[in-house]
Amino acid sequence: MTVAIIGYGRFGRALGSLLEEAGIDYRALDPVADVPASRRAGSMRELLTGATRVVVAVPVPRMREVLEAMLPHLRPEQLVLDVGSVKVKPVQAMNEVLGTRVPWVGTHPLFGPLSLAMAERPLRVVVCPNPLYPEAAREARAFYERLGCEIIEQTPEGHDRVMAHTHALTFFVAKGMVDAGSGVDVPFAPASFKALSRTIETVRSDAGHLFTAIQHENPFAREARGHLLHALEAIHHELETIPPEAATPDTPSMELPALETGLPELKETRELIDQLDHDLVELLARRAELARRALRAKAQAGTPVPDPAREEAVIATRRAWATELGVDPEGMEAIFRAILRFSRRAQQTKE
Structure with missing residues (x-):
């Protein structure tokens, strides 16, 4: 698979990083963005020649003109995907410009550069099936799943x-x-x-x-x-x-609707703890992803992987945070040493 990215702004670069992590080759074209020389295409023809997937990552108002510029260089075996944050207008533009000449499908990755930088998971993508090309949605799904994404199918209007x-x-x-x-x-x-x-x-x-x-x-x-x-x-x-004298918590019209009423205090507290624990697990999953990212960066830089000095600095900082918040620093140290062991195991686990 070779991917062509048209538009190398913030999302185009973020998508490029995901493609690299998945071992997928890509090229990019953007007349104003700084595309790395190893990934840069010199023209639309060069970009699209040999590409199996074409990702249009340009602002929605420019979608039509870019599609028209692409059309002479596209081939029926290619698949065109847009990644706009709205879907009705891009799908309409692709339908009118590409029609039945080239397979296409509208998609919306529900994540951005900040989500990737913070290692947020899961990564979700909306795919809008194209009745002109029923197979296109399946191919789009397979493409994003290879990048580690979950897929949600929806109509452009929905x-x-x-x-x-x-x-x-x-x-x-x-x-x-x-x-x-x-x-x-x-x-x-x-x-x-x-x-x-x-x-x-x-x-x-x-x-x-x-x-x-x-x-x-x-x-x-x-x-x-x-x-x-x-x-x-x-x-x-x-x-x-x-x-003002009548504005009490009992004013019916000013009450906020509750999610549930009459919960016993213990049951409510346990539910809050469960939710907090779920948040902690999500955060630890993100930390594991960042640990794997750090491992890749060390490998590229030739830096030794074990870093005892960094780990001890981490522990000292977390102990200080615990002290500031009135939490037992010894207990917090034990927790973070366990987290560091967890992160080391995550680095050894293949994605």
């Missing part, structure tokens, strides 16, 4: 509706808070805001064009924003009309 009420609204709320000066880190912020602050920072780390794309290119984003603004305005109006 995908964009979900993204409008999740992805687009998250960016919308986060940008509003940033513009209002709320997205700042303060030491006395409550835990509820700290969780939201992490979301804001995640959104801010994405490229600026992504905000515009998911708001303007998703045909359902405007409707989702309108519903949210209407709900917020109604809440604001209701708060303004309730006299």
